[in-house]
Amino acid sequence: MLAVYCELAFDEVPAKDDEIRYTDSPLTCLSLTEVHRPEYVVIRFPYGTLDLNFKLFELCGCLKRDARTRAIPLLALLSFPHRALIEALQEAEVDHLLFYPGDPPGSQALTDLVKSLPGLPGPARFRESVCPYLDYEVFNTNNEITLCGAYLDHLVINPQRLQRFCSQDQHRECSYFLKPKKPHEIV
Numbered sequence: 163m164l165a166v167y168c169e170l171a172f173d174e175v176p177a178k179d180d181e182i183r184y185t186d187s188p189l190t191c192l193s194l195t196e197v198h199r200p201e202y203v204v205i206r207f208p209y210g211t212l213d214l215n216f217k218l219f220e221l222c223g224c225l226k227r228d229a230r231t232r233a234i235p236l237l238a239l240l241s242f243p244h245r246a247l248i249e250a251l252q253e254a255e256v257d258h259l260l261f262y263p264g265d266p267p268g269s270q271a272l273t274d275l276v277k278s279l280p281g282l283p284g285p286a287r288f289r290e291s292v293c294p295y296l297d298y299e300v301f302n303t304n305n306e307i308t309l310c311g312a313y314l315d316h317l318v319i320n321p322q323r324l325q326r327f328c329s330q331d332q333h334r335e336c337s338y339f340l341k342p343k344k345p346h347e348i349v
Contacts, residue, residue, distance in 0.1 A: 165276050166194045169206040169266055170218065179269055188221040195231050202276045203231075206239040206266055207247060215247065222254035235279055239267075243329030245292045252285035259285045261329075293333035295342065296324075312342035 164181040168191035176184045183198065185191050195203055203225060207215050222238070225231045238251050239262040251259060258279050267275060295311035296319070308324055310317040317338070319328055333339050 164200060164273065165202040165204050166191055166198070166200045167204045167206070167272060168218070168221065169208060171206075171208040172266070176269070182269060182272055188217045191221060192224055192228075192231075195225060195234060196228070199230075200234065202235050202237060202279060204237045204239065204272065204276065206241075206262070207251075208241055208266075215250075219250050219254055222251065222256055226255040237276070237279055237282070238285075239275075243288070243292050243324065244298070245289070245294070245296045246298055248285050248289045248292060252289060256285055258282040259288050261288075291329065291333075293328045293336070293339060295339060296328055310338055312336075312338040314343045 165183075167182055167184050168186070168188060169184075170186055170188075172184070172186040175186050178184060183194050183200070185194060191203070191205070194200075205218055205221065207218055222236060225234070225236055235257045236255075237258040237260065238256045239260055240247060241261075241263050243261060248259065260275065260282055262275075293312075297309045297311040297315055298306045299309055299315075300306040308319040308328075309315040310319055310328075327333055327336055
């Protein structure tokens with residue numbers, strides 16, 4: 163088996179095929195991984211808050227702590243760049259990270275992604291490219307807004323700016339990054 167794919171937000175879990183087993187349950191993902199020993203495990207993080215993704219972070223940690231599954235490469239798919247999520251994935255020892263906005267990948271797209279894994283970077287590389295001043299404010303259970311900490315958290319960052327500047331190496335040229343309005347510890 164090529165991969166086990168886990169996503170909590172499936173409207174309907176796709177039928178299994180010869181190469182990929184799909185699940186919307188972290189426990190089933192763990193079980194499938196232990197039993198079938200796939201070449202890869204792919205976990206999609208569809209939500210934009212740490213709280214809603216907690217079960218998936220826990221799954222990543224379990225997979226990497228278990229001697230039977232530790233060596234299986236783990237790919238995390240994020241819908242968009244989110245510094246706190248990237249840091250949590252790095253802490254969970256995820257091997258590879260990829261931004262995959264939009265709908266979940268189909269079977270062929272997922273197969274192509276998995277086959278390109280050896281060349282994909284881990285969370286540490288993505289963490290370097292995301293602006294360290296990004297702050298996140300939860301405004302209801304399922305959503306949060308992204309704020310610019312270099313502008314005293316008074317500037318809301320829209321998704322286009324986030325994608326074009328704040329989550330790319332271009333953030334180093336941003337006037338707010340170069341001259342922040344308040345001291346901020348850069349890690």
